[in-house]
Amino acid sequence: MNTGAIYARVSTEDQATGGTSLGTQVQKAMLKAQELGWNVPEGYIITEDHSGKDLHRPGLKKALELARSRSITGIIFFTLDRLYRPDQPGDEWRVFEVLQRFQDQGVKVEWVDASISSREGPFSGVMMYLDSWRAGEERRKIIERTVRGKKARASEGRMPQGTGKGIFGYDYDVITKTRRINEAQASTVRQLFDWTTQGYSIHGMAKKLNGDGIQAFSGGRWHPLTIRRIVTNSVYAGQSFYGRTQRVVDKDGKSHVRETPRSQWIEMPGVTPAIITDDKFQAAQAALGGTKRRVFSEPRKNLLSGYIHCGVCGHRLTGSVLKQKYAYYYCRNNWERYGHTCSQGYVKAPELEARIWQTVGDILQNPDLILSEMRRSHNQSLPHLDETESKLKKESASLAEQEKRLVRLYALGEVNEMFILQETRTLKTRQDAAQRHLEEIRKQRLQIMSLLDSQARITEACQLVSANLARLTFDQKRLALEAIKTEVWVYPDRVELRGKLPTSSLTIARTSASQHGRSCQFQPASVHRGMRVR
Incomplete structure (x- = not known):
């Protein structure tokens, strides 16, 4: 029996317009599964309350993961708009993108809605596109009606649903649909504007509030970005607008918020009482505009990012x-x-990166070191391959003997045809797996022997690296570090370079390591197997 999954979805918009409930969708989908002869485990019934325009929603991701892991052979949707509702005209084709991902995994898509064909045909794609377009039009009409109602409420001096109810310094009045001042928080808001006009830094304000134990709106710590948003928000001067931002969906299906043109804003009179005067707000903006702006330059690329670790606590080090x-x-x-x-103290990046890369470069240019390491590694691998190959050959011989015994039992009439067919099928599956594994071992053995006999090729490759080492780009150097599985471990007195290198451990001494110091210098130190860092 085939194993299937069921996907059902609703959203606030669907509920507002009397859409089909989750329970009804699941119930009718289960009847469809019975009709198809599918088994649907309880854990494979996926329901969610989410917008149909979002192709990255959790429930759909779970369904696609079931398909990717080959846990299901089919999936049932109620209607096309339960799978996807285009947000913008022209996005209708994206429904095929999702259906193709199921198809690529061999998962059959079925629909409760009988008007949607599950079979391939010359017009099936066209009909699917038209159904998707219809679902998109329906969604856009719902949004248009909803936005029209919100704009009317905003013009009447009432806050539309979902328009900034939660904001530090205010409480929301559910009866009047307006904000009222939260005096406990408002005093902090006034203090922030005072500090801003007095020239205090944003970071300094955050540190002061956290030091005084004053909690942010979410109950946690204050962050500089949160404070900047407060002291640049005109709502604290009593100015409230609807439509300042708009949520849009990009080509990848991900949504983000962008600011709309000022001409599209709708003022909401009397919705938000002022905590500060307009003069105070303008003075704060002038103070922020008059501060020395940080000049942003191209971010530094850290060569060892992701490869460098703290030898004291084991945490990865961060570049700055x-x-x-x-x-x-x-x-x-x-x-x-x-x-x-x-x-752990600070470690100077340029000097450390230069020494690490010099050492890696020395290794990449030395064919004798590379061949020596290859032989050592392969000599360790060969005994394991021999042992595994011997076990697989014995297993293959045992399976062949079992098959012969089954044939003899069938000839004697001790087992029926159904039994022997089932058993031989099982034996053949195991025999094929053993033969595939033996073939992989044979290829690994040939590869090892080929590499050991490729001294000329490796020497030529090292000469090529040597000629181009100084011209390697940052990304090419990173690829080289990744190829040899580089790990850099920084200790108070030394730095160790580990990885798939001809040196099991390379050490660079630190000359001025301090327990809480600002930075550390390096000097050459001995390296295992006689290598040294110059």
């Missing part, structure tokens, strides 16, 4: 640039916000 001049790697666990749980 101080004052747009000094590049370092540091451990976040040494920060105040993380409780100073690590004693």
Whole structure:
């Protein structure tokens, strides 16, 4: 029996217009599954309350994951608009994108709606497109009616649904659909505007509030971006607008918020009482505009990002640039916000990267080192391959003997035809798997022997690397580090380079390591197997 899944969806818009409930969709889909002879486990009944325009919604992702893992052979949707409702004209084709992902995994798509054909035919794609277009038009009409009602409410001095009810300094009055001042929070708002006009930095304000134990709107810590949004928001001067932002969906189906032209804003008179005067708000904007702006330059690319670790706590080190001049790697666990749980100091990035890359380059240019490491690694692999091959050959011989015994039992009439067919099918599956594994081992053995006999080719490759090493781009260097599985471990007194290298461990000494210092220098130190870093 085929295993299937059921997907059902509703959204606020559907509920508002009397859409089909989740229960009804699931019930009718189960009847469809029975008609098709499908088994639908309880965990494969997927329901969600989400907009149909979002192709990245959790329930649909789960359905696609069931298909990708080959857990199901089919899936049932109620109607096409339960799967997708285009947000913009021209997006109708995207329904085929989703259906193709199911089809690529061999999953059959069925519909409760009898008007949607599940069979392939010359007009099936056209009809699917038209159905998708109809679903999109229906959604756009619903949105148009909803937006029209919200605009009318905003013009009457009432807050439309979903328009900034939650904002620090105010409480929402559900009866009058307006905001009222929360005095406990309003005092903090006034303080922030006072500090801004006095020239305090945004970061300094955040640190002060957190130090005084004042909680942000969500109950957590204050962040500089949160404070900047408050002191640049004209709502605190009593100015409320509807339609300042709009949620749009990009070509990948992901939604984001963008600001609309000022001409489209609708003022909501009397909705929000002022906490500060308009003069105070304008003074704060002038103070922010008069501060020295940070000049943004191209972000520094950290060569060892993702490969460098703290030898003290095991956490990955992060690259940073101080004052747009000094590049370092540091451990976040040494920060105040993380409780100073690590004693790792700052590590100068350019010097460390240069030494690490020089060492990696020396290895890549030395064919003798590479061949030596290859032989050592392969000599370790060969005994394991021999052992595995021997076990598989014994298993293959045992399976062949079992098949012979089955044939003899059938000839003697001790087993029926159905039994022997089932057993031989099982034996053949196991025999095929064993033969595939033996073939893989044979290829690995040939590869090892080929590599061991390829000294000339490796020497030629190393010469090519040597000639081009100085011209490698940043991304090409990163690929080289990835290829040899580079790991850099920074300790208070040394730096170790690990990975698939001819050196099991390379060490660089740190000359001025400090428990809580700003930075550390390096000097050459001995490397295992006689190598040294110059």
